[in-house]
Amino acid sequence: MKFITKVSPNNRDKDHSTSGIMAELAVGLMVVFVFSMVFYFQEYGMEYVIHGVGLMATSIITALVTEVVFALATKRKVGYHIKYSYPLVTAIILTLTVPISTSFFALGVASFFAIFFGKLIFGGFGHNIFNPAGVGRMVIFSSLVGSTVADVTTGATPVSSMANAGWLIKDAAVTEKFLEQFGGLSNLLLGWYPGAMGETSALLIILVGIYLAYRKVLDWKVPVVYVGSVFIFTMIIALTNGVGLWYPMFHILSGGLMFGAVFMATDPVTNPTTISGRVIYAIGLAVLTVIIRLQSSLPDGVVYAILLMNMVSPLIDKLTDGWSIYSVKKYTVSIAVTFVVGLVLTFLAGNGLEPKAIEFPSEDGGLPVFSESTDNLPEVVEQTEDGAVVTFVMSAPGYYALEGGDNNTIEVKINKDTNTVESVAVLEANDTPGLGDRITDQGFLDQFTGITYDDQSASVDAVSGATVSSTSVAKAVRIAFEELNK
């Protein structure tokens, strides 16, 4: 007989393992992905689905290759390393946070950054400070926003449209029209609209989240406190601005909030380890999300809020250290203080909000060229003729200019015999880097070629995430036509 000795206890929970948690999480995420693919198939067609699946494959393969190379380079057993490094979940989450128009190149780079700089460099799974998928997403936000595929474009997303509207709409009629473009609040819940691939259907994310919470894959308190706090904070802003209940609802149903709350904020590795710590963490996420949405030039604050709070996690752990049964008072006070500070900060952030003019897309979802808007009109700087072609150089205020920056300079060439646009070019792009300056995309500009003055219903697709700047180009074309046909 051989008597094996080991330290007590000699009993393990057989139903829960880290591998099991990660596997269930991956399945939950794939459900969200499948919904997204069904949406793109129904509304846009098969080529969108192929691109979406290609993106998922790119992200996963890049992640795996990164892990394998790392394992080989550091002389680890490749199979064992991959099994317990869980690159799949990171790769899937990353894919779901990007719009379908993202290029393979951009997502591949992001996936590499997520795995290598987001996780492996810190010592691998369990040691990373930042949510790896969040790191990857940030790489795209900050340096690869322009790397998109022209054939796969969609209309504006609710969050970017709202950002363009200054995160506040007071006029009831405008509100209704604004929400109607996305099928109203109920469709924001259902998620049948374009956006980041996995972020649209709040309802589906909630359902998957409930199941995963029931399976103890994630702690329900984090998403509930996070989303609940965003609701309360934005409710206060709505009340002080005389805006209805739709406003907090819009906040919690649009953008990456629900997805981030369920799938990214709950990442245990980057969370505090105590319940009270996680509650404080979730409130912090809500505060940062609201402030970033209202007061920064970024369209959505969720990923940045998560990365910023990741840095605070160790401090929160320190705060909640002690003998928990005799620390309830400390915990309660800490949570209350965090919430009140959050309330004040978000109130201040919401206090200075001013609604901005909104340009609505035409019936077919595009941007009308011959609108009647009289706001922010471009001016003709120079007009020259070369045979039948008249060249207008216009100074047009893009999104950045509305924020106090310089105008963009746009060149519009029109054939005066046929009254048709020959070409549109951006001579000087002074717009928001990564967003407004994407109006220089040839795919976007080429849409204007061939538009005639006779077709007053002509429209173009706006650059997603840059509606205001796209509108300014359309206005430049319209003003040039009006100048020519005076």
Add this chain to the structure above:
Amino acid sequence: MSILIGPMKLHLDGHKELTNHGEVKNIVAGKKVFIPLMACTDILVNAGDYVKAGTMIAKRNDHFTVPIFSSVSGKVLGIEELEHSTGRVIDHLVVENDGKYDFEKPFEPMDAETASVEELVNFMMNAGIVGCGGAGFPSYVKYRGAKGIHTLLINAVECEPYITADYRIIDNQVEDLLYGTKTMLKMSGAKEALIAIKKTKKDLIDKVREALKGQDQMKVTEVPDQYPMGWERTLIYEVFKKRYDKLPGEIGVIVNNATTAIAFSEALKYGRPIMEKICTISGDGLKSPSNVRVPVGVSVKDIVEQIGGYAGEEVRVIGGGPMMGRTQTTDDVVITTSSNAITVLKPDPVDTIACLRCGRCNDNCPAGILPVRINNAEEAGDVKLLAKLRADQCIECGMCTYVCPSKIEVTEGVRRGKALLRAAAQK
């Protein structure tokens, strides 16, 4: 138990069906029995002396008084060092078993109705009644000078997986349970006695309730099937929603194990000390898991042989249940007066991976401390932080290791932290 702390307890798979309903098998002592002698014990017999079953052979004489009795009749052979179920190597008194089991009463029975409280407490001390829940704490200490006690809580929870010994003993000896409890109630001066039984043991609850009819001062209280419901602090919080600093007496409660009450009853009625134990010997490492009636001092090896042997070539022999019991290096370990189980399991190797900081250990810790933080502090050697995190409060119940999805030996980390803290305090 606030929502900000976590549940502090958890339902575990009990595996109780393995031994729940089978016969209690009688184990015959071998040629030699080995009576464990804890530290600070005066030995009252010499090698070559003839002792009877029931003869007092030693007496613990430090701050507690606990007499130790022989479980068989025969010749004293001497002292031998052996591994004890606590893992320590201690002296055992070896008695050569003559197989006659000649019994002599080491003390006279006592009528609990007429005896005074002081007489009863002294009787309990002289009868060597120790807590049968596993720790072996001398019971009389709880009653000596007990003041302001309002409730006697009889612990019949048995929360460790696999163990069904208490269940079988209570089932067989309900009358003794009531007699013992009633006497302890008198000694404590409390108004009522509550017998805590798991909700899931419906048949036992019915049986005890039936026997309690007409006894207003004794009641059954049902508690959830969760671990570690049998731990004093968890049980008291469950029943009274109160916490205490060191001893339950602070909030007017005395807790005793149900089998202790039964042993006390036997001592009162027949003048019999604890000489044999009913133990559960169970687990997937055995061919036929059973409850056994076994004399104190009989080795695990003898028991396993008599119930059919091991189920594999490599096993873990655990003194106690799988959560708190220690794995033994040998099956020469013997049954003591406070033993209630031996668990034998096949090896179950796991891949330990990095902590994913999920906080499950924190949420479920029955002591309300933060095991993952203590593990981190221990790795960093931060004694000050260990003190702040109250590593000293760990009872090594094993919950943190049990729940860890990354299969880390969290409890061992806390144990090391506790040792580090103790070492620093002694400097």
